Amino acid sequence: MHRTAIAIALAACVAWAAPAAAQEVREVESRDGSLTGEVVGTPVEGSPFAQLEIGMDQSEVQDLMDRAPDRSHGYESGKRWIPFYFGNDARRVQALYRGHGCLIFTGGNVWGGAGGELIQIEHDASGECYQP
Numbered sequence: 001m002h003r004t005a006i007a008i009a010l011a012a013c014v015a016w017a018a019p020a021a022a023q024e025v026r027e028v029e030s031r032d033g034s035l036t037g038e039v040v041g042t043p044v045e046g047s048p049f050a051q052l053e054i055g056m057d058q059s060e061v062q063d064l065m066d067r068a069p070d071r072s073h074g075y076e077s078g079k080r081w082i083p084f085y086f087g088n089d090a091r092r093v094q095a096l097y098r099g100h101g102c103l104i105f106t107g108g109n110v111w112g113g114a115g116g117e118l119i120q121i122e123h124d125a126s127g128e129c130y131q132p
Contacts, residue, residue, distance in 0.1 A: 023124075030055025030117075041101070041123035049100040049123060058093075058105055058116045069095035073132045074107050088114035094130065102129035 026039045030053070037054035044050065048065050062068055072095040080090040091107030093115075101124040108115030122129040 028054045035117065035119065037119040037121070039121045039123075040129075043123050044100075044125070047100060049097070049121065052103070052118065052121050054118055054121070056118045058118075061103065061118060065097060065100075067097075069103070070098045071096040071130060071132070077107075080110060085110070088117070089119070091115065092119075094132075096127055096130040098127055099125055101125065101127075 023041045027036055028039050029036050032055055035055060039054070051064055052061065056064075072093055074091055074093045077089055077092050079085050079087065086109060088109055089106045090110045091112075093105045093107045095103045095105070097103070102120075102122040103118055104120035104122075106115040106117045106119055
């Protein structure tokens with residue numbers, strides 16, 4: 001009985017995780033080589049999202065997209081709790097561009113300074129990538 005319950009739970013976990021695993025995830029170096037980010041999925045050829053590059057500034061992205069994001073929110077990353085961490089990734093900002101996908105930017109250090117670099121691009125026209 002106990003083994004059956006574990007097997008059912010594992011099967012449910014695998015089935016739940018399968019759709020997310022189906023998308024291609026690529027690790028990409030920023031244009032200046034200072035950081036590494038992720039690109040999830042495949043861009044639609046000719047779309048503004050296809051022109052995005054890891055390491056771009058938030059203002060560059062908005063200029064390229066010719067608009068502000070449809071929705072966005074900030075959250076703390078796990079790096080927030082590393083003692084003496086002074087990097088610009090203690091907070092993050094996730095932005096949704098409907099019809100294109102989601103972007104994640106560095107949100108700054110623990111005092112609110114710096115940040116604004118694009119570290120993840122997720123090509124998902126459905127918008128399911130946005131998780132507030």
